[in-house]
Amino acid sequence: MSTFTMGQALNHGLRDAMAADDNVVMFGEDVGTLGGVFRVTDGLAKDLGEDRCFDTPLAEAGIVGFAIGMCLTGFRPVVEMQFDAFAYPAFEQITSHVAKTRNRTSGRVGLPMVIRVPYAGGIGGVEHHCDSSEGYYAHTPGLKVVTPSTPADAYALLRAAIEDPDPVIFMEPKSLYWSKEELSLPVEAPPFGRASVRRKGTDVTIVTYGPSVPTALKAAEAASAEGWDVEVVDLRTIVPFDDETVVESVRRTGRCVVVAEAQGFAGVAGEVAARVTERCFHSLAAPVLRVSGLDIPYPAPKLEEHYLPSVDRILDAIARLQWDDQPDLVHVGASS
Amino acid sequence: MDTTARADGLGAGLDTPSPSGSVYSTNVEGTGSGYSTNGGGGSSVEGQVADVARLLPSPVPVQLLTADGRRADEQSPYSMPSGERLVEVWRQMVIGRRLDMQCTALTKQGRLAVYPSSRGQDACQVGAAMAIRPTDWMFPTYRESVALFTRGIDHLEVLSLLRGSSHCGYDPVAHKTAPQCTPLATQLIHAAGAAYGERRRGRDAVALAFIGDGATSEGDFHEALNFAAVFKAPVIFFVQNNKYAISVPLAKQSKAPSLAYKGIGYGVRSEQIDGNDPAAVLAVLDTAVEHARTGQGPFLVEAHTYRIDAHTNADDASRYRQPDEVTGWLAKDPIDRIAAYLRAEGLLDQALQDEVEAESERLASDLRDGMNAEPVVDPAAMFDHTFAEPTPQLLQQRDMLMGELHAEGVTR
Numbered sequence A: 001m002s003t004f005t006m007g008q009a010l011n012h013g014l015r016d017a018m019a020a021d022d023n024v025v026m027f028g029e030d031v032g033t034l035g036g037v038f039r040v041t042d043g044l045a046k047d048l049g050e051d052r053c054f055d056t057p058l059a060e061a062g063i064v065g066f067a068i069g070m071c072l073t074g075f076r077p078v079v080e081m082q083f084d085a086f087a088y089p090a091f092e093q094i095t096s097h098v099a100k101t102r103n104r105t106s107g108r109v110g111l112p113m114v115i116r117v118p119y120a121g122g123i124g125g126v127e128h129h130c131d132s133s134e135g136y137y138a139h140t141p142g143l144k145v146v147t148p149s150t151p152a153d154a155y156a157l158l159r160a161a162i163e164d165p166d167p168v169i170f171m172e173p174k175s176l177y178w179s180k181e182e183l184s185l186p187v188e189a190p191p192f193g194r195a196s197v198r199r200k201g202t203d204v205t206i207v208t209y210g211p212s213v214p215t216a217l218k219a220a221e222a223a224s225a226e227g228w229d230v231e232v233v234d235l236r237t238i239v240p241f242d243d244e245t246v247v248e249s250v251r252r253t254g255r256c257v258v259v260a261e262a263q264g265f266a267g268v269a270g271e272v273a274a275r276v277t278e279r280c281f282h283s284l285a286a287p288v289l290r291v292s293g294l295d296i297p298y299p300a301p302k303l304e305e306h307y308l309p310s311v312d313r314i315l316d317a318i319a320r321l322q323w324d325d326q327p328d329l330v331h332v333g334a335s336s
Numbered sequence B: 001m002d003t004t005a006r007a008d009g010l011g012a013g014l015d016t017p018s019p020s021g022s023v024y025s026t027n028v029e030g031t032g033s034g035y036s037t038n039g040g041g042g043s044s045v046e047g048q049v050a051d052v053a054r055l056l057p058s059p060v061p062v063q064l065l066t067a068d069g070r071r072a073d074e075q076s077p078y079s080m081p082s083g084e085r086l087v088e089v090w091r092q093m094v095i096g097r098r099l100d101m102q103c104t105a106l107t108k109q110g111r112l113a114v115y116p117s118s119r120g121q122d123a124c125q126v127g128a129a130m131a132i133r134p135t136d137w138m139f140p141t142y143r144e145s146v147a148l149f150t151r152g153i154d155h156l157e158v159l160s161l162l163r164g165s166s167h168c169g170y171d172p173v174a175h176k177t178a179p180q181c182t183p184l185a186t187q188l189i190h191a192a193g194a195a196y197g198e199r200r201r202g203r204d205a206v207a208l209a210f211i212g213d214g215a216t217s218e219g220d221f222h223e224a225l226n227f228a229a230v231f232k233a234p235v236i237f238f239v240q241n242n243k244y245a246i247s248v249p250l251a252k253q254s255k256a257p258s259l260a261y262k263g264i265g266y267g268v269r270s271e272q273i274d275g276n277d278p279a280a281v282l283a284v285l286d287t288a289v290e291h292a293r294t295g296q297g298p299f300l301v302e303a304h305t306y307r308i309d310a311h312t313n314a315d316d317a318s319r320y321r322q323p324d325e326v327t328g329w330l331a332k333d334p335i336d337r338i339a340a341y342l343r344a345e346g347l348l349d350q351a352l353q354d355e356v357e358a359e360s361e362r363l364a365s366d367l368r369d370g371m372n373a374e375p376v377v378d379p380a381a382m383f384d385h386t387f388a389e390p391t392p393q394l395l396q397q398r399d400m401l402m403g404e405l406h407a408e409g410v411t412r
């Protein structure tokens, strides 16, 4: 056992995947000599060779398009987008080609690539460095969307993503890069597409993922002082979505809050709430509530504390699950 | 060449190719790069080759001052700017350098969220800002703080982005300066559009757009050059080649003989300069601005310079470059260079030096004071500017936040 940050666990995941399969190559901006701006690729170029981990010209559409071409010749590229909002120049390649090539070719061509995207806020980054862009990808059929919340999962999910025959958008929560865990690698983890119950509870289910998992766990802890026994489900993969774990939990607890850092309107949290409502309607004692980011562009760093779903906002939502007491509840934006 | 806009204000940018089939054939300038052998024209293949030559940059970067501040011997088609302008470029560089270093210091105290220094690129920052008029547009990136200071925008307003209090602290229309752009190369197309818009309106304003060496690899850079050329937009693309895109050296970024050559494929006249030579920066940008302003279309300038500090305060440059490389470039310092020249010409004496240094100290101390005061950030205002009018949902979210702040005892 040793201590690994999420960043280091990802580094080991890449190393092990590249050692296991020569077809796995890693490229992107500053991933070579520098080891990536978050050091996730630290030492890979040096230890495994510059043809295995290399810097590209500064062009995201180019990086993703190049990866598509390499897939056609049998490689399994892992590419790094430097920050969430800087993946947008590649959006055309991702939505028009990465997502659709299997379908366009009647299954003859799959694109086993991984697009790593450091995402979300909470790190005091200036504009364009804090976007929660998972909704765009999850809304695009043909892309798997993954987001770890622990170092162990970061390792295991990344290995699974690289082995997956389909393209995976691997969303890395920046605020958790420095979170630590005792591990002995390689780790065992639930399979791809399976959610994890991070905390057992009987009264309320919080469904969440990625950067919001630690906040949800803190809120669950705080809620227990008020007599609520809260279960926390971490989706781990948004696509594929694990209806089974979520439904089993909510049917048992009868109450559900969905927590996500992304802006709430038309986002992943809304999808989760709808699925839970469809499947658990008769078990629900109250409507499914959402606690999410605000429906504004991610604000300047000095204001981000007001944007992020906080422990208090989650506790407030939990309190409002005493539905009988407040039949006139109006939907209130970020925690509606 | 008709350089004035049509009376209806339309169509000025819509010139069609001349009957000869060459879009360049009518524009021969006296101040050209001086390296083309033929002014172009005619419909022959030879004529087209000559047109290409007219677009070509100088084979070596244009230099008017040597690294030690003497007049470069080379016969240059660009003339030395006036003594008065050279003194002003020096003065602004001294001030800009002092403020830039102050900003770097402020990041260490956590007063700025991040700061991308332009130390070493001082001549580019100041020279470019001095080459345009207040009625011209500027399209800066995150690195252009000093250019914006030189443009006369309030220091604290400029720094609000990097301080983390707002995304853009100044009024872009009032200052004819777009918000500092972070997604790389995206601002260049806006510059082409603004420049074209000005022409369509019958005005002679130009747009000056900044970009780094790395960002010339982005698709948007290429689309911007093409749009600007096709619509004959009066835009100057100013590439500050500071040798690295974060950690990636130019040799791994591009195989072009010089980034200045990227213009010619699009039909954009291009030039390369010694970006640490303030005189060359002014002289060539004057030519570029004149070219654009007089209706001859876009112009691309590559300035060879060097980023002395790391990419930002958050970057560790020792991972990708050797200290002696930096030392070598310190010897080409643009401020020392012009100061040596001005002294030799009798344009700079100790009294003026003391005066400008005192002024820069005063400005740096004002900046420190301004930064030490907590910035005014109004959480309620976050909801005001997603749309012209907040939607009902945004108003509900604002009420929720105000309720939370009230409960926390925050009074406003």
Ligand SMILES: Cc1ncc(C[n+]2csc(CCOP(=O)(O)OP(=O)(O)O)c2C)c(N)n1
Pocket: A029, A058, A060, A082, A086, A089, B143, B182, B183, B184, B211, B212, B213, B214, B215, B216, B242, B244, B245, B246, B307, B311
């Ligand atoms: C579209 C996009 N991709 C990636 C980034 C992240 N990034 C910020 S600065 C930078 C390097 C830019 O280098 P260069 O264009 O040479 O300009 P310099 O910073 O050296 O002035 C990168 C990769 C970004 N801001 N935008």
